[in-house]
Amino acid sequence: MTADPFAGDPGAVAKLSSGLAGHQDDLSAGAHSVARAAEDADDWRGASKDRFSVTVGTVPRAARRIIGRLDAAVDVLDTYADDVRAIQDEAEQIRAAQLTNAMEVAANTVSLSAAVVAAAGKDATEADGRQARRLRSDADDLAATASRLQAEWDALVERRATADRAASAGLSDTEVLGVTPSYSGTLGRMGDADFLAAVAAMPPEVLAAQDRSVGDRLAGMPPETVQAWWDGLGGRGSGGVHSAAQDALITALPAVIGNLDGVPYWARDQANRLSAQRAYAQAQDDLRVARRRYTRAIGGQGQVAAGHALNAALLRYNQLNNFVAGARTDLNLRYPLPRQMVAFRDGQPPLGAFSVGDLDSASSVTFLVPGMGSSLADTTQYMRTGSTVQQSQQQMSGDASAYVTWLGYESPPNFLATGDTAVLHEDSARAGAATLSADLAGVRATRPDVQLNVVAHSYGSTTAALALASDSALNIHSFVTLGSAGIPSSVPDAAATHAAHMYAAQANEKWGIAAFGRTFSDPHRADPTQGFGATEMHTDGTRTVNVHDLAADPDSRNVGYLDSGTKTLLGTAKATMP
Incomplete structure (x- = not known):
């Protein structure tokens, strides 16, 4: 803020204060509505009622905290508006007086000059001398007045600076922010135990106001440390055992908690749904804006630029729209x-993973890793495909592995559609392998005894092989490749994947897509069905796989690797059976 006494609009400051006061009323009314809802639920029983009661019980306290902070901010703003208005009024008076004084000084200077000339003339009179002396006296008085007015102006400048500092300090005070700046600054110097305790004790609105370093530090902690900390905040599971501290963290830091290895998946699911829904809402707004700008674009270059922006906005919208639809899409289950939103990482492109099955309790967890051209826009398609495997498991044993549709890497573009040759190289696989390995390690840390499997299609097998080879502690039970685009030479055989069992299927595909990817790969990648050490899955039978896809168009005569009635579907179901 400037120390210029005329700067600023006290009316605007007062309007802001009035708006905050209005928010106080809204918060108070909302808290009363929640309390009434709790009273109306007296006949409700069970774990969900307990969960509801715990959450509702935090609302009045949170509302009172925020109302108190708004009240403190309103007081600061009202005082500041009054101070600025008074200072500006005095500034106008001083400037007017200075202008009048300056005009009188100018007139006196002219008159004094003439009087001095007259008093020095041969025919000067006594009256001329008295006039010159009077004008010199007036000049001294005007100079004194100018000095006094300047001193008053300087004092007013200091008053404005003081008012500015007081407002800044008031709005930064703990009564407004809820946490003192000095406390916020000490978080980075705390040891892990003290840091985690401090973060867990913060109210949601205070936690959300912290800078990015808090989330970054949480994300960098070992999964074991995170799990012990999280479990210490309350119960585990999804049935009425959440604690207020856990809910606060989910609400305030959804992008962090949703992807934090060591946090149970019920909590990650809630956090990721918050993050994804917000991103989706923003994508809807961005698409509307892009469409409006495209219709208003003028000139060839303007239309081209607007068209590119519209295509980008539409692509992002389609990706996020399909991802959030994973919560409600129909599946092929008995x-x-x-369902759990296992991961969501907003970016360009957005990435994520969606599970069918509870990762906190399932006895077997399988990651489905798609190949080239896959993105969040394919989420529901891959979830339905995975559920076909689960349906087979339900028919065989009544139990089903939790299947995670993992779209956590930027896959290479579809070569057939774009001509882009990235699928022939390993760059995308190596980048994706690091994330896949970390996500698998997150499951292993949270569920040390769970059966963990990976089913990978096409270029997804290239990515998955690198991920599994990088960490023997993942303890993978079954690794299944379907139509592999090739295993990198850095993974020389099945044993190098560290999986207890490796299976590979390669059909006689129309157009030879998988074979093309392996043949022209650089560096050359191996076919896992040919002397690699994997158990081969046959693709012939009643329904013989004849295309590269996992699931073919049901209206065609094509058959994909995981279509009903295939040996590869049955083999994959058995390999990942709990």
Whole structure:
């Protein structure tokens, strides 16, 4: 803020204060509505009621905290508006007086000059001398007045500086922010235990106001440390055992908690749904804006630029729209399974993973890793494909592995559609392998005894092989490759994947897509069905796989690797069976 006494608009400051006061009323009314809802639920029983009661119980306290902070901010703003208004009024008076004084000084200077000439003339009179002396006296008085007015102006400048500092300090005070700046600054110097305790004790609105370093530090902690900390905040599971501290963290830091290895998946699911829904809402707004700008674009270059922006906005919208639809899309199951948004990383492109099955309790967890051209826009398609495997498991044993549709890497573009040759190289696979390995390690850390499997298609097998080879502690039970685009030479055989069992299927595909990818790969990648050490899955039978896809168009005569009635579907189901 400037120390210029005329700067600023006290009316605007007062309007801001009035708006905050209005928010106080809204918060108070909302808290009362929640309390009434709790009273109306007296006949509700069970774990979900307990969960609701715990959450509702935090609302009045949170509302009172925020209302108190808004009240403190309103007081600061009202005082500042009054101070600025008074200072500006005095500044106008001083400037007017200075202008009048300056005009009188100018007139006196002219008159004094003439009087001095007259008093020095041969025919000067006594009156001329008195006039000159009077004008010199007036000049001294005007100079004194100018000095006094300047001193008053300087004092007013200092008053404005003081008012500015007081407002800044008031708005930064703990009564407004809820946490003192000195406390916020000490978080980075705390040891892990003290840091985690401090973060867990913060109210949601205070936690959300912290800078990015808090989330970054949480994300960098070992999964074991995170799990012990999280479990210490309350119960585990999804049935009425959440604690207020856990809910606060989910609400305030959804992008962090949603992807934090060591946090149970019920909590990650809630956090990721918050993050994804917000990103989706923003994508909807961005698409509307892009369409409006495209219709208003003028000139060839303007239309081309607007068209590119519209295509980018539409692509992002389609990706996020399909991803959030994973919560409700129809699946191929004999009986329903819970769904969890396992990961969501907003970016260009957005990445994520969606599970069919509860990762906190399933006895077997399988990651489905798609190949080239896959993105979040394909989420529901891959979830349905994975559920076909689960349906087979339900028919065989009544139990099903939790299947995670993992779209956590930027896959290479579809070569057939774009001509882009990235699928022939390993760059995308190496980048994706690091994330896949970390996500698998997150499951292993949270569920040390769970059966963990990977089913990978096409270029996804290239990515998955690198991920599994990088960490023997993942303890993978089954690694299944379907139509592999090739295993990198850095993974020389099945044993190098560290999986207890490796299976590979390669059909006689129309157009030879998988074979093309292996043949022209650089560096050359191996076919896992040919002397690699994997158990080969046959692709012939009643329904013989004849295309590269996992699931073919049901209206065509094509058959994909995981279509009903294929040996590869049955083999994959058995390999990943709990």
